[in-house]
Amino acid sequence: MSDIENKKSLRVLHFSDIHVGIQIRHMGWKRWFSKRAVGAINLLRGRARYFDEVEEKIAAIVRLKEEQNIDLVINTGDYTALGLETELELAKSFVEPLMTPPQRYLTVPGNHDIYVHEGNSHYRFSEQFCSVLQNDLPEYCRGGHWPLVRLVGENVAVVAVNSSRPNPWPWRSDGEIPSEQLEALSEILADARVKDRFVFIITHYAPRLANGEPDKKLHGLINADAFLERCKVLQKGAILFGHIHKTYQIDMKGLSVPLICAGSATMEGHEGLWIYEVEERVLRSKQMKWNGSAYVSAHP
Numbered sequence: 001m002s003d004i005e006n007k008k009s010l011r012v013l014h015f016s017d018i019h020v021g022i023q024i025r026h027m028g029w030k031r032w033f034s035k036r037a038v039g040a041i042n043l044l045r046g047r048a049r050y051f052d053e054v055e056e057k058i059a060a061i062v063r064l065k066e067e068q069n070i071d072l073v074i075n076t077g078d079y080t081a082l083g084l085e086t087e088l089e090l091a092k093s094f095v096e097p098l099m100t101p102p103q104r105y106l107t108v109p110g111n112h113d114i115y116v117h118e119g120n121s122h123y124r125f126s127e128q129f130c131s132v133l134q135n136d137l138p139e140y141c142r143g144g145h146w147p148l149v150r151l152v153g154e155n156v157a158v159v160a161v162n163s164s165r166p167n168p169w170p171w172r173s174d175g176e177i178p179s180e181q182l183e184a185l186s187e188i189l190a191d192a193r194v195k196d197r198f199v200f201i202i203t204h205y206a207p208r209l210a211n212g213e214p215d216k217k218l219h220g221l222i223n224a225d226a227f228l229e230r231c232k233v234l235q236k237g238a239i240l241f242g243h244i245h246k247t248y249q250i251d252m253k254g255l256s257v258p259l260i261c262a263g264s265a266t267m268e269g270h271e272g273l274w275i276y277e278v279e280e281r282v283l284r285s286k287q288m289k290w291n292g293s294a295y296v297s298a299h300p
């Protein structure tokens, strides 16, 4: 483990939406119901082929972490296609090398990880990722593990809020941050242990698209405006997310911190991720792309 306390700068790798899927023939017939059946048919139609080389690409991310001396890894969800237990297990086995030490890996579930409305869908994600869900300020928890706060060295904090929930209807894939979590977010940002740090706020859903507009109602973060309003007090930090399979960074009027979407690290033709460096509470972000065998700078 790098000695973060004494380091002048912190290096962060942010990736998302790897969408590990099992082959359709491995799915038990009992699984073919409700939303999952529609998801499965979409996969059969050809979406799955865009994620054919997931394992190879994640292996490249593991190499990148070493080569780039990464101190902290952030994943903003959508590990799977259908939220099946087998997919979560497989995805976890791929990313496990990135989860050491566990206190230097931060994550939230994506909507695909809790795909159908089942009593245990959140539990299944937590079960797989429990080793990296430790919370340095658990007194702010307002449901499950969230918000989750990690204090990193002396100068950086990560606050993870959960915006994913099971969607009862197949044509809907919208998200919402529960109001209790938004209230807790404000309290966390005002906490003396957090407020003078550089703060990464992470969630799955995109509060804004690459053009600065809100996402479509049935696909977006329903309470994006309320979320961004709460983020306005933040002077040094960044808001990180995925869900949109496009890698982008935007600034917004009234916000001191950038909005950064990791896109999908593995979707063929769209692969992207970010490497950040935080030094004296200043962020430098470097967009990376896939060149067929490795992730390289998108703007050399």
Ligand SMILES: [Fe+2]
Residues within 6 Å of the ligand: 017, 019, 078, 110, 112, 243, 244, 245
């Ligand atoms: Fe996704």
Ligand SMILES: [Fe+2]
Residues within 6 Å of the ligand: 078, 110, 111, 112, 204, 242, 243, 244
């Ligand atoms: Fe998503």
